[in-house]
Amino acid sequence: LNYFVFSGRFMKLIFLEEVDSTNEYLKRVEFCHGLCVVAEKQTGGKGRRGKKWISEKGKGLYVSFMFSPISYQIASLSSLAFGVAVLNVLKTLDKRFYLKWPNDIYINGKKISGILPELLSDRLIIGIGINLNYTRDELSSLEVPATSLFAEKIPFDKHSILDKLILEVENYYELLKKKAFNVKEFEKNCPLIGKEVSVIEEHKQFNGIALGIDTNGCLVVEVEGKIRRLFSGNVSIRL
Numbered sequence: 001l002n003y004f005v006f007s008g009r010f011m012k013l014i015f016l017e018e019v020d021s022t023n024e025y026l027k028r029v030e031f032c033h034g035l036c037v038v039a040e041k042q043t044g045g046k047g048r049r050g051k052k053w054i055s056e057k058g059k060g061l062y063v064s065f066m067f068s069p070i071s072y073q074i075a076s077l078s079s080l081a082f083g084v085a086v087l088n089v090l091k092t093l094d095k096r097f098y099l100k101w102p103n104d105i106y107i108n109g110k111k112i113s114g115i116l117p118e119l120l121s122d123r124l125i126i127g128i129g130i131n132l133n134y135t136r137d138e139l140s141s142l143e144v145p146a147t148s149l150f151a152e153k154i155p156f157d158k159h160s161i162l163d164k165l166i167l168e169v170e171n172y173y174e175l176l177k178k179k180a181f182n183v184k185e186f187e188k189n190c191p192l193i194g195k196e197v198s199v200i201e202e203h204k205q206f207n208g209i210a211l212g213i214d215t216n217g218c219l220v221v222e223v224e225g226k227i228r229r230l231f232s233g234n235v236s237i238r239l
């Protein structure tokens with residue numbers, strides 16, 4: 001990775017052999033806008049809602065991007081926009097990838113990639129993990145059924161994935177800045193929409209029909225005839 005030439009326009013890259021978490025690393029640096037950090041291994045990889053993210057050496061892509069200053073508008077839709085960015089990259093390898101609101105990427109009913117956005121005053125950190133070389137066994141103990149490109153027998157090149165990812169992330173950041181990101185782009189790649197879903201929100205569970213995603217990025221669910229808008233932070237969804 002040290003000799004990696006990439007096509008990004010404004011990102012600056014830092015490669016690390018090992019780090020606690022690429023998100024935490026970016027919280028510690030002073031200068032920030034357009035910084036991207038990639039690690040071979042994380043000793044404290046973090047997932048959403050306080051979970052761990054499996055981060056063994058060379059088995060995944062562990063990368064975080066920093067944008068600053070950032071407006072509330074960009075921050076609120078960033079989960080969805082960067083989810084589409086990652087999806088576009090993976091779709092160049094196989095068309096069967098899809099999104100699960102708010103920002104997971106799935107194939108064959110199993111999760112292959114997740115995004116951890118963190119907003120600290122006006123800094124936005126977008127952490128992206130993609131499972132590359134894990135075997136089914138190595139992923140079998142995770143809470144959510146998970147998979148990797150290797151386990152799905154999808155050939156890939158790590159450098160090319162990272163190169164495309166940087167470009168896509170730059171593109172979607174520009175779209176967000178111009179207020180030109182359309183949530184429909186997410187919706188049409190999210191098979192959850194139109195289906196009955198089970199929602200766990202702050203330890204309470206309820207069933208409803210996922211109607212769509214509103215312009216703020218909330219999932220709109222009909223529950224017993226009433227409309228509820230779910231924010232991504234504390235919700236877990238099952239089909």
Ligand code: BTN
Binds near residue numbers: 115
């Ligand atoms: C999730 O789906 O729960 C989000 C997973 C995010 C994982 C990535 S790996 C790079 C970055 N650093 C972290 O500690 N987490 C994110």
